[in-house]
Structure formats: C-alpha cells, structure tokens
Amino acid sequence: MSIRTYTAACVAAAMGLGAVASSAMELQRSPFPVPRPGTIALTVGQVAGAGVTTMQISTANRAFQRWIAGFRDRALGQGISADVFDTAFSGIRYNTDVIQRDRNQSEFTKTIWDYLDSAVSETRVRNGQAALADNRQMLDRIEARYGVEKEVVVAIWGLESAYGSYRGSTPIIEALATLAFDGRRGTFFEGQLIAALKILQAGDTDARHMTGSWAGAMGHTQFIPTSYLEHAVDFTGDGRRDIWADDPADALASTAAYLARFGWTKGQPWGVEVRLPRDFDVELADRADMRMPSDWTALGVRDIRGKAVPDYGRASILLPAGAEGAAFMIFDNFAVIERYNTADAYVIGVGHLSDRIAGGPAIQASWPRGDRALRLAERKELQERLTQAGFDTQGIDGRIGPNTIAAVRAYQKSVGMAPDGYASLDLLNRMR
DSSP states (O other): OOSOOSOGGGGGGGTTOOOOSGGGGGTTTSOOOOOOTTSOOOOHHHHHSTTOOHHHHHHHHHHHHHHHHHHHHHHHHTTOOHHHHHHHTTTOOOOHHHHHHHHTOOSOOOOHHHHHHHHTOHHHHHHHHHHHHHTHHHHHHHHHHHOOOHHHHHHHHHHHHTTTTOOOOEEHHHHHHHHHHHOTTHHHHHHHHHHHHHHHHHTSSOTTTOEEOTTSOBTTTTBOHHHHHHHOOOSSOSSSOOSSSSSOHHHHHHHHHHHHHTTOOTTOOSEEEEEOOTTOOGGGOOTTOOBOHHHHHHTTOEETTSOOOOOOSOBEEEOEEEETSOEEEEOHHHHHHHTTOOOHHHHHHHHHHHHHHTTOOOOOSOOOTTOOOOOHHHHHHHHHHHHHTTOOOSSOSSOOOHHHHHHHHHHHHHTTSOOOOOOOHHHHHHHO
16 A cells, blocks of 8 residues: 555445555455456355355366466565465465455445544544553654654554454465466465465564454555555564564554655644634635645635634645535645545545544544435446546546546536535436
C-alpha cells in the first residue's frame, strides 16, 4: 500500500487487514482470480460448503506442489537460499480458506457513517486511550524520533489490529503461495512471497511466527512484505525488526517511520471539521483546489465552533457524503495517511480516532443516514448511464474514483443539482 490496505469499496476490511504497500490498494479492485490452465478451480460454494470433495482438494494440492517446484527455481534465482526456502515451505498446502476469502469479497460498500460508527466507536476510543496510557513512554520516544503524533500512530494501530488484539493467525508463506498460484494478480503475490522469504532469510522472524491476515498483511499495523522490507525499523535495538511480537514497539515505530517517510508534518492536523456558508459553491469542494485556511475563511468557512481555522498549510474541502453530510478542511497530512489506505473513510477514521483519543469531540454534523451505499452492479450502472448521457467516466469498473466523480458533478450541474460529486442512490434513480 503503501501501506495501503485494500479499497474504498471494502474499507471495512482495513480494520485488521491493512497492507502497507502502495500496490495493495489494487487487491480488491482486481477481477476474481483466473484459475491456472490444467488445475481444478474451486468455486466459493465448493470451498465453503460440502460441495468440495477430497479428490478436488487433492488435485489442487498436486498442481500446487508442481507450482511450488517451479517457484523454488525462481526464488533461488533471486537470492533465496535453498535451506530458507525448503524450511519455509515445509508442510505448505493449498489453503482453501484463503481462496474462499479472496473470492467472496463483498460487493457492498459501507457508507462512511456506518464505517465511522465502528471505526471510531466509544469502545475503540476508550481502548485507544488505554493503549496510549499503557505505552506512553515508548510512544513519546517514537514521536520524538519520527515527528509523528503518538495519537495518530495509536489510531492506525487501533484500526489495523484493535491495538494488537487481532493480528491474524494465517501462515503468511502459505497464504501468499496460495494466492500466487491461484492466478489472480499472481505476479503481485509472487513478489510479496519473495519479499516474505527475504524477511525470513534476514532472520527477523521465522516461518512459524510469520502470521497475519489471509492476504499477507502482518503484525500490529499490518505491513505487507514489500513495505516491511522498505520501511520497517528496529526500534528496540535487538537486531530484528519484529512487528509480530507482543511488544508493539517495532511495529508502531515502523508505522511512524512510514508516515514520516511520506512527508508527515508534525503540528498540522489531518483535517478539521468545518461549517460551510449556505451559499458555498460545492464545486470548490475539490481535492485539487488547495487554498490557505485564511482564504477559505474569506469565503465563510469556519470550524465547528464558528472560528477561523489557523493557517496550518494549504487545504481543500472534502464532502465525503455530499452536500448533506459533514464537511472537512483537509491538509497535506490527509494525503500521508492516504499512503496507508487510499479510502477516504479510512483516512477520516484514522484522523478522527486520533482526535478522539487526544480528547477531541465527535463529528458534529449529521449524516444522510437514510441513504444506503450503492452495490457494485449499481455503481457500474451509474457509470454506464453517465457515459451514455455524455458524461464519460473513462471506464465501467464500479469504482467511484476521480473520473466518475467529475462525471457526476458535470451531470448534476447540467440538471440543476448541487454539483457535489456524490454518487448516491437518489442520483442513480434520477437517471433511470
């Protein structure tokens, strides 16, 4: 991901499934796996229920073992020792649970308010404050070294593993090998598998302790192997970058180091909840429209107390639920958290949880709770209808990204709606 976890379309998975690597954001955006020619393809129903037979699993395992033999040559060609490889792959089998999880990802998108209700629940806030208190000395040292506020580090810890409670117990080598063999994004997962073997070869952990999520994310703050190699640090000074240990020091320091690497500015908020004037032009709520807070103040934008937002740096206005929901003035630090996970809901979740852990208030504005999130088929239908109406979304993929938002804005403007770019069910029904 960057440390990016998976996607806005399934941002709830970010809680316990973060994958620190820029390309990890593509995991759920990719098509379902395409079985390799000549292997038995196990469907979700077969894997999950009684439809799977011993013969089918055995056949898949035989093909898997043949794939491992071919991969061994490729791994040794990239510097992995035979002993490390053979030890790591001892007893490895085709993991049908990993395939079930990979293929059975929900087509539904959580609304941002539903996500935040869980991500920044009162329980998570209290547990975060307790985690901060229990680890304050260590977190103070991390903050001093890397210049990232401890509350932000703790918030990521809270969303990724519930403060270390749910780090994942899936063997990483087996999970990545299964995914690499299965064919969907095989090149990506094979690269992660090579990186995992390099971690083992460096002695930071062993295969038995290298556990995590089914998709290969590891440790307290869920790094994927390539991001671990690039960004993990040995904060304790014991010669190992141990993000799996009960002691979270290396994992939390690695998270702070990651954020610092991508430009975290200490003292600058991720964002500030704001109130917009009645006559605010919602077209200005655009990530590309960066202005100093004093310039936004001149347009009538105030914080929730009615005060001008200090000039922390250039900022844009974000309306994550359209004109009827909460509004935020977001700064460069928003984009830094976005390196961990590209979903706006996740970034707001981390930022708002960090504020709450520090004693800040809950979000004050109401959300359009009568709305529901568009299903995958509905998102594609909206893109099709927009494109047919002359507002090209540059593809029909079910992802509500910048191109689709721009098309929504253009359509809204053409019919006299507030051009907030919000892809709602009401908008889709209007176009039907």
